[in-house]
Amino acid sequence: MIPHVSRLIELWRIAAHYRLDTLFPAEELPEKARHILSLIRMHPAAWSSKERKNPLKLKQALEDMGPLAIKLGQLLSTRRDLIPPEVLQQLVLLQDRVKPFGSDVAQMRIQESLKADVNTLFARFDEQPLAAASIAQVHTAALHDGREVVVKVTRPNIRQQILQDFEILEWLGHFLEKRLEAARALHLSEIIQDYRQIILKELDLTLEADNTRRMRHYFTGSSMMYVPEVYMDSKDVMVAERITGVPISDVATFDRLGMDRADLAQKGLTIFFTQVFRDNFFHADMHPGNVFVETINPQNPRFIALDCAIMGELSKHDQMTVARMLLAVMNSDFMQLIQIVHQAGWIPPGTDQDALAREMRRTVGPMVSKPMHELDFAGILIEVMDIARRFHLEIPPQLMLLLKTLVHVEGLGTDLYPELDIWSLAKPILTDWVKAQMNPQKNLKELGQKIPDLLLGAQDLPTLMIDSLNGLKNQSAWHAKQLNELQSMRLQMEHQQKRSWIFGSVMAILLSIAIISPWFVSVILIVLASILAIWRVAK
Structure with missing residues (x-):
């Protein structure tokens, strides 16, 4: 059953009211997408709509649809290579120019959450929001010691709206998995469930504050990135250091200040690989509204990390798998790539690995050695997903967040410095990291660090062994009991079969005699009945 039908009808009404069917020419869309446009035009709200010529109708429609729609718009806003310029201008505004809520509401939430009056907390609080996004909005303020902050x-x-929308998405995920092999290979339902948890965590600013402090610790003293300090936090409010910079998409400012955009792009990519492999803690929501660049030192600018609500982590096994896969692609060794994927358990038994390697070489091979502006990472991902569908590959859901981040990184890099050679920059970083992970001294050091835990665990070893032996003993006793019961049932069945055979034989004999002499059978039955009655009385 389709959940929240009234919510779906509301989304349909919003799409019709803003005439989203007029955003793209119908002839440029796939056949199935044209049916959706026809459905939008069928709603009565489309008949009298005056929004057809509104240049901001997409932005306003996504705002009315809610946080998840805004998140989708933010993701698409980094894809200048896929989105028409007039549509992209609206999506960019969703990064930090979403419709704000009232300042009085913001101050009330601050006072309730931090348990203090706004005037007690701040020497100055600016009522006009500095920025407004899908989950929260930001106000500038000053502490009583003069430090400038953002709230x-x-x-x-x-x-509640987020929960409703995710129930609809989960239904849609199950619906698609039942009908599309690609959706099953991607574990679409698990991806939606994981993203649901991520978005719900984003509502708790104490988690974002913890993530920001952790990221700040990793990059303390770094010449590549600066992470603002967090001063106060609660579930609904976070007060942090105010920074000076411009969004990474503001290339006009970079050119005006004479910044080296190539060097800046290399720093950004190095930061990404550092987060994924050194720290295993990467920013997974890297749209331009969350990535700023310092302007106070144009000759050696640093990136500024904001909004650390959505962060990604990989297991050690997945880290090594991703690194080795990337190196295999960079070396154009596609048989090695398939072997790595096979070792990771993503390839089902019986797969033609030679054919799979040929397909990967055809799809992924051309992107090696190309500069950023010639890459279509999103298009390559779509083709890789199609290969996964055809060869029944299993793609772990935890890697989808990394892939989403890579789409962001490629989109940002294309704007900043299209000629960036990501392969020549990434290869030494990945090679050094893999060598470090396989260094015997490092592995021995890690083993040495675990020795105290192993020794402490050894104290419990006798108890664990006794428990295990008792468990085996009890299990053996249970199996013996089950075996005895099965044997008893078998004997009963054999006796029953014998009785049935004897009874059947007697009945066959009686039936044969009955055909010859009915009177003789009647006498026999009377005698048997008499014997049975005497036996019961005697008993």
């Missing part, structure tokens, strides 16, 4: 406040009453 992030979550939007009121959005949790």
